[in-house]
Amino acid sequence: MHQGVRAILSLVGFLALVPVLPGQARPAPQVRYAQALPGQEALLRLADRLRRLDEDGLDPRAYGIPPDSQSRADPAGWQAALLRASLAALTDLLHGRVVELPNRPDIRRDTAAVPLGPWLAELQAAPEPATVIDRAALLPPEAPALKRALALARARVAAGGFPPVPSAGPDTLEPGMADPRVPLLRARLAFTDPQVPRSGDDTYDDALVAAVRRFQAAEGLEADGRIGRITFAALNRPAEIAVRQLRVALDMRRAAAAPPAERHIEVNVPHQRLTLEEGGRTLLDMAVIVGKPARATPMLRVRLNAVQFNPQWGVPERNAREDLLPRFRRDPRAMMEKGFRVYSWVDGQRVEIDPTTIDWASVNPQRFPYVVRQDAGEINALGRIKFIMPNTEDIYMHDTPDRHLFRRPDRAFSSGCIRLERPMELLDAVLQGVPGWDRARADRVLASRVTTGVALPHSIPVRLHYTTAVVERGEVRLRPDLYGLDEAYARAMDSGRTRVASAGPR
Incomplete structure (x- = not known):
């Protein structure tokens, strides 16, 4: 020059x-x-x-x-x-x-x-x-794969986006039904799936059902071929949303800090997966249940330092007001049978109260006057194991009795904490090398039904992160922007005045 x-x-x-x-x-x-x-x-x-x-x-x-x-x-x-x-x-x-x-x-x-x-x-x-x-x-x-996906998403936007598939009609479009929306469905799926037949009548036939199942699996939905409210919403998601998500995905990876070389846990909240990694290898991979949008799981960097067996559940006030109060109103005795105990303060002392003696209909949910706890046991909301990672949000990972929920691809059901698909496998990994502990001892402690805990001599880093775009074998998989954090990131990318370069750490 x-x-x-x-x-x-x-x-x-x-x-x-x-x-x-x-x-x-x-x-x-x-x-x-x-x-x-x-x-x-x-x-x-x-x-x-x-x-x-x-x-x-x-x-x-x-x-x-x-x-x-x-x-x-x-x-x-x-x-x-x-x-x-x-x-x-x-x-x-x-x-x-x-x-x-x-x-x-x-x-x-x-x-x-x-x-x-x-x-x-x-x-x-x-x-x-x-x-x-x-x-x-x-x-x-991962930039090459993300850039290819971004170019494709931009081309779809430039072509006018995806053709709409009206959701008005029967509640669910079932396989084998004849419906005037089927040709529109076929046209929409053909945009992203080259295997979709280009022609056909208005019958929701087997070939189209297979295409819908592929679409549902790619979207992280239950791949049953039935098209209800959630699948219609995914089919009609504007193409511009994918553009913003991919822009965010590219920017998030720039100068991203390398993961620790030591054993650590990663929880990808939008993808609802947990991995245990060490030295660049994945040792454990499982599904998790994360917070529903109204009670979003916070993003955290914490350390797992203890395990509790047979935990009791001290119900947070919000859960007690919004989730348990309606159930106490319906059947307080059934709540007692599930191990729930109710306490109040009398003369400065916490006193247990028989739930069947309380007029639950008159309890103001905005001023919930009781403390609720659930005894340890098989039906305890925390299951049999609680993984403790101290933080100001009171978030932890735990077992759950609701095992059937892990069969669903969309698993945003919790009040913020992380429910584990295979807690015993994580327990084995966490207790590895802890003196005096192995699976046999853990099984004995669990069988005792006594609440007890063990502190880890070496805490394990845990990161709860929000990454909607992941790259697997060169292919980009997008999950919905569950909490709107990608939208907030995209706004930050586009805000402010012209940038001036800085060569030092920011």
């Missing part, structure tokens, strides 16, 4: 290294040129590449890319603006556009692992600086 171009890069790079407090903007470098600079074609290609940052999930309008026409009228100003835009885009491609979000400790960047200095030097030396932008965009290992 010409000496003048290197002068701009040197000056801009120096300014990028100056520490800047959050919210402050860097001063734009002032450079004057005595003559027009060569290398114009390469710089025009760089400008064109920056205008295609939407391929990478970024908004080109955020970077102040100068118009090509300025290159003739004011070459020095055009090149200075172009290189500033390049540095800002390079920073976001390497370090992520969103630095942090409230209540998202699951998002952690390690910008020191991706230092900007070598990239700036490469941008300075490259005869084709656009190729440096290309390489930065593909740096996260």
